[in-house]
Amino acid sequence: MAGRSAFVPDMSTPHLSLADLKALVRTVPDFPKAGIQFRDITTLIGHHQGMAASVHHLAAMAGTSGAEKIAGMEARGFIFGAAVAVQMGLGFVPVRKPGKLPIATIGIDYALEYGTDRLEMDPTAIAPGQRVVIVDDLIATGGTALASVELLRSAGAVIEHALFVIDLPDLGGASRLREAGITVRALMEFEGD
Ligand code: AMP
Numbered sequence: 001m002a003g004r005s006a007f008v009p010d011m012s013t014p015h016l017s018l019a020d021l022k023a024l025v026r027t028v029p030d031f032p033k034a035g036i037q038f039r040d041i042t043t044l045i046g047h048h049q050g051m052a053a054s055v056h057h058l059a060a061m062a063g064t065s066g067a068e069k070i071a072g073m074e075a076r077g078f079i080f081g082a083a084v085a086v087q088m089g090l091g092f093v094p095v096r097k098p099g100k101l102p103i104a105t106i107g108i109d110y111a112l113e114y115g116t117d118r119l120e121m122d123p124t125a126i127a128p129g130q131r132v133v134i135v136d137d138l139i140a141t142g143g144t145a146l147a148s149v150e151l152l153r154s155a156g157a158v159i160e161h162a163l164f165v166i167d168l169p170d171l172g173g174a175s176r177l178r179e180a181g182i183t184v185r186a187l188m189e190f191e192g193d
Helices: 019-021 047-064 076-087 143-154 175-177
Strands: 026-029 039-040 069-073 093-095 104-112 117-121 131-137 158-167 185-190
Touching: 019 047, 019 185, 039 076, 047 069, 047 076, 047 158, 047 185, 069 143, 076 093, 076 104, 093 104, 093 117, 093 143, 104 143, 117 143, 131 143, 131 175, 143 158, 143 175, 175 185
Parallel strands: 069 093, 069 131, 131 158, 158 185
Antiparallel strands: 026 039, 104 117
16 A cells, blocks of 8 residues: 555564553543542553553463463453463453353353343353463452353363453452452552542
């Protein structure tokens, strides 16, 4: 195309520090409601080196966990989970919102602050005993991650590790996961909720 040079993929090892990555997350106060500090990864994933370094660090963590497959939760867990899976040469299992998969699914209902939600997955996605590592953008109360662990285990997965870009430790989710026997690691933490 006139005026544009040929696409050359950048395969170099990303060199941003974890502090650099944290600085790329945008904080939006009072979204989706008053009092919530929304940690927005749009700015992180829009930055090529930021996205590459995040995936690089998550894949390095997953590499020490014996992962045979990566699972990610809809929707932001897909962004990081699928990229980590590709980087590691593994398959990716999407844990989906209800009604999205065109096959008979297995699912789990779980409590939210107000009401309930549901996650679904392909019951044939995981071989019995396969070691699956969970990847999501953020852990807050841990409700989503704990429900995903339960669902993936019911599909035959062995789950001992969960990885997040962001941990909000004051909300206790990582502690709840650790109490359930899961090793939790995150690239960064933010205080408060
Ligand atoms: P939880 O089930 O409470 O651990 O919440 C997990 C999901 O909610 C994450 O995957 C995030 O996408 C979203 N979430 C919860 N709190 C925040 C927050 N403060 N900023 C951005 N996303 C959030």
